Amino acid sequence: MKTGNRSRVETVSAAPETRRRGSHLNSFLAGIATTLALLLAGGGYWFYRMVQSGSVSSPLVAETQTRNNREVLTPTEPQNDVKQGEFVIPAAGNDARLELLSVRRVAGVPDEVVLEMRVTRLADTLTGNSVINFGEITARHPVTYDVYSPVSGQIPPSGSVSLLNIRRGDSVNGSTVLKVPPSVDKIDIFVENGGAFKNVPVGVAEAVNNVPVTQTQTTTTVKTITPIKPGDFVQKAFGRKGEVELISVKRIQDPETGNRDVVNVQMRVRRLAEDVAGGDIIQVGSSTARNPQTTETFNAVDVVKRSTGSVSLSQIRSGASADAYVWLRVPESVSVLDIYVPETAAFKNVPVGN
Structure with a gap:
């Protein structure tokens, strides 16, 4: 009887001990889980506060910002403009050559296109009509054949150029402005006493300081010099027989040295009188300039x-005009000039554009 009772008592008393060990293990695991949860929550909150304060950058935000910055800093390619030597045609028979230099819209006036071209005399002896009139240039839509005529816009046309006033191998630049709808991106250009330039691309607008205008430009710091305007600098020549205007x-x-110590002076010579003498000749190549502050003189x-x-x-x-030019050697530091053209009154305090 005693033996049986002892066995029963031992069997019954073993169960509470097992339950205590299981309870301790569960409590220990629950504590670890709670501690880990608190650490993760605290770490996440700390990381959030650090990102908010700027001390730590979020990888996702950094990647997005990098991509956005890369998109902003990548410039958009400007619309195609004519390239050197791409559009060249004979003019005045075969006595001269015409080359398109630029075909671009005028900044601030979306329906005006300014054409710049170069006339080069090729022949020693002129055989036909030797005048190229920039004011008579027209354009046409290559598909619809709509005609676009010259306008008196912000940039005045260059008038006419006579090959008689150009030495063989020399060139004179001229320009005109055409009324072309903003939606037109290609035109055919027709030059009287010349020929036709076909499918010419119209470039984007160009500001007066020659900085291209693109959609990606937001801020630009440029040293701006106010360009001369039509009528700003006009003087009589040979008394009142002629008139010279700086354009x-x-x-x-x-091009030989790479230095920017050259100033290109372009002018328009107009005949005013009916009666002129054969010796009424303006030697444009003998023009000079002077620094109005130091009186230093600059030659061609x-x-x-x-x-x-x-x-x-x-x-x-009589009443017509011809364009001419001369290159003067002027130090880069000089931004204002007094210009002296032979047989013409002086042009004072002329700003030098870039």
Whole structure:
């Protein structure tokens, strides 16, 4: 009887001990889980506060910002403009050559397109009509054949250029403005006494300081010099027989040295009188300039190669005009000039554009 009772008592007393060990294990695991949860919650809250304060960057945000910055900094390619030597045609029979230099919309005036081209005399002896009139240039839509005529826009046309006033191998630049709808991106260009340029792309607008206008530009810091305007600098020549107007005074790069110590002075010579003498000739290549502050004088770069040479009033019809140019050697630090054209009154305080 005692033996049986002892066995029963031992069997019954073993169960509470097992339950206590299981309870302790469960409590220990629950504690670990609670601790881990608290650590994760605390770490996540700490990381959130650090991101908010800027001390730590979120990888997702950094990647997005990098991608956005890359998209902003990548410039959009400007609309195609004409390239050097791409559009060249004969003019005045075969006595001259016409080359398109630029075909771009005017900044701020979306329905105006400015054409710039170069006339180069090729022949020693002229055989036909030797005048190229930039004011008579027209354009046409290559598909619909809509005609676009010249306008008196912000940039005045260059008038006419006579090959008689250009030495063989020399060139004169000219321009005109056409009324072309903003939706038109290609035009055919027709030059009287020349020919046709077909399927010419119309470039994007260009600001007056020659900085291209693109959709990605937001801020631009440019040293701006107010360009001369039509009528700003006009002086009589040979008394009242003629008139000389400065149409452009811009600093350019010397192609031989690469320096920007050259100023290209473009002018328009107009005949006013009916009666002129054969000796009424303006030697454009002999033009000079002077620094109005130091009185230092600047001469032509090369009278033969870098100027029109001479313009004879007798070779221009009464009331008509001819364009001419001369390159002057002017230090880069000079931004205002007094310009002296032979047989013409002085042009004072002329700003030098870029």
